[in-house]
Amino acid sequence: MMAKHSKKSWNILADIGGTNARFAVQDCATGDFGLVASYSVDSFPEFDHALEHFLADVHDDGSWRPWPENACFAVACAIEGDTLSFTNSPWSVSRPRLSAALGHIDVALINDFVAVGQAIAGLGHSDYLTLGGGTADHDKPIAVLGPGTGLGVCSVVNAGGHTKVIEGEGGHVDFAPVTDLEIQILQQLLPHFGHVSVERLLSGGGILNIYQALAAINKTEAVCGSPEDVTSSALLGADPLASQALQVFCEILGSVAGNLALTLGAKGGVYIAGGIAPRIIDFIVQSDIRRRFEAKGRFASYLAKIPLMVVRKPELGLQGAARYLEAGLR
Missing domain, CATH: 3.30.420.40 (ATPase, nucleotide binding domain)
Structure with a gap:
C-alpha cells in the first residue's frame, strides 16, 4: 500500500x-x-x-x-x-x-455555463469548427450558447486582460418563429407549455418537440419516441420527418445565435457548445444554420463579419x- x-x-x-x-x-x-x-x-x-x-x-x-x-x-x-x-x-x-x-x-x-465560458476562453483552433464569418475581434464580447439537456447561454468579455464570464438565463427567452412552418410549430407547442422558450426547441427534448409538432402538422405518425431516436434516424436518413426536424433545429439554432450576436454585440465570435452539437456536426455543416444566423434584414452585413464556431472539445x-x-x- x-x-x-x-x-x-x-x-x-x-x-x-x-x-x-x-x-x-x-x-x-x-x-x-x-x-x-x-x-x-x-x-x-x-x-x-x-x-x-x-x-x-x-x-x-x-x-x-x-x-x-x-x-x-x-x-x-x-x-x-x-x-x-x-x-x-x-x-x-x-x-x-x-x-x-x-x-x-x-x-x-x-x-455550468460560467464554466463553459471559462473553457471557451482557453480553446485552441483545433477545438472548434468555424462556419463562416470574418476574423474575431478579441476586444469585443463573445457569445456562447449550448443545446444539451437544456439551453445554456453566457457571454465572455476581456476585462483588463482577464476573462469575465457573464451568466444569464437566455435559454428561457421567448421563441420567435421566422418561417410559416415555425409559426405552425409554435402553435402546436403553445397548448402544451403555455410559454414556449427557445429551450423548448433547442435542447434534447426540443428535438423531440419539433419532431412531434411536425408529425401533427403533417398528420402523420410520430415513429421516433425519444430525442436519440430522432437524431439517429436523421443522421442515417432513415426517417424523412426526423431529417426535417433536425434541419429545423439547426435553422432555429442559427436564428437564435444571430439574435444573441446582435444583443451582445458579439464581434468576438459566437460559439455553439453543449452536448448535442458535436454529435451532429456534419449535419450542422450542411444545414442552413449560417444563412439563418445572418438573416437579420438591415443587419445582415453586420452579422456576416462575425465568426460562428461549433465546439468539438469534450469536457x-x-x-x-x-x-x-x-x-x-x-
Missing part, C-alpha cells in the same frame, strides 16, 4: 447537468486530471449519492489524500443561495452539505471549472 505521505494533493471538479454528472480529480501539483467519471443522473435519486460514489472511487484508487484542497462545482441552474435546485432534473445541491462531505473546505458553486465544464479555480475567481 502507498505510504500516506506520498499521496497527492488534489482538487475536486464537477460538471452537473440535467442528464449527466461528471467529476474529476485534478492533481494540485501538475494541474492534470486524474480520475474522471461520468454518471447518469437517473442512476442516483440524489446528488449526494453520486458524489459519495465518486469519493469512494477516489479512495479506492489509493493515490490521493483523504480530502481535496479545493472544490469547484459547475451546476445547471441559477446560483441563488446555498441550496440550489436543478432546472432539468430532480436533484438539488446544498453548499453546507457539500462542504461537510469534502472535509469542510470552501466550495465554489458556479453556473468543457470540467475544463472551465479548473480554469475558474486557477484564476482565483471565487
Whole structure:
C-alpha cells in the first residue's frame, strides 16, 4: 500500500447537468486530471449519492489524500443561495452539505455555463469548427450558447486582460418563429407549455418537440419516441420527418445565435457548445444554420463579419471549472 505521505494533493471538479454528472480529480501539483467519471443522473435519486460514489472511487484508487484542497462545482441552474435546485432534473445541491462531505473546505458553486465560458476562453483552433464569418475581434464580447439537456447561454468579455464570464438565463427567452412552418410549430407547442422558450426547441427534448409538432402538422405518425431516436434516424436518413426536424433545429439554432450576436454585440465570435452539437456536426455543416444566423434584414452585413464556431472539445465544464479555480475567481 502507498505510504500516506506520498499521496497527492488534489482538487475536486464537477460538471452537473440535467442528464449527466461528471467529476474529476485534478492533481494540485501538475494541474492534470486524474480520475474522471461520468454518471447518469437517473442512476442516483440524489446528488449526494453520486458524489459519495465518486469519493469512494477516489479512495479506492489509493493515490490521493483523504480530502481535496479545493472544490469547484459547475451546476445547471441559477446560483441563488446555498441550496440550489436543478432546472432539468430532480436533484438539488446544498453548499453546507457539500462542504461537510469534502472535509469542510470552501466550495465554489458556479453556473455550468460560467464554466463553459471559462473553457471557451482557453480553446485552441483545433477545438472548434468555424462556419463562416470574418476574423474575431478579441476586444469585443463573445457569445456562447449550448443545446444539451437544456439551453445554456453566457457571454465572455476581456476585462483588463482577464476573462469575465457573464451568466444569464437566455435559454428561457421567448421563441420567435421566422418561417410559416415555425409559426405552425409554435402553435402546436403553445397548448402544451403555455410559454414556449427557445429551450423548448433547442435542447434534447426540443428535438423531440419539433419532431412531434411536425408529425401533427403533417398528420402523420410520430415513429421516433425519444430525442436519440430522432437524431439517429436523421443522421442515417432513415426517417424523412426526423431529417426535417433536425434541419429545423439547426435553422432555429442559427436564428437564435444571430439574435444573441446582435444583443451582445458579439464581434468576438459566437460559439455553439453543449452536448448535442458535436454529435451532429456534419449535419450542422450542411444545414442552413449560417444563412439563418445572418438573416437579420438591415443587419445582415453586420452579422456576416462575425465568426460562428461549433465546439468539438469534450469536457468543457470540467475544463472551465479548473480554469475558474486557477484564476482565483471565487
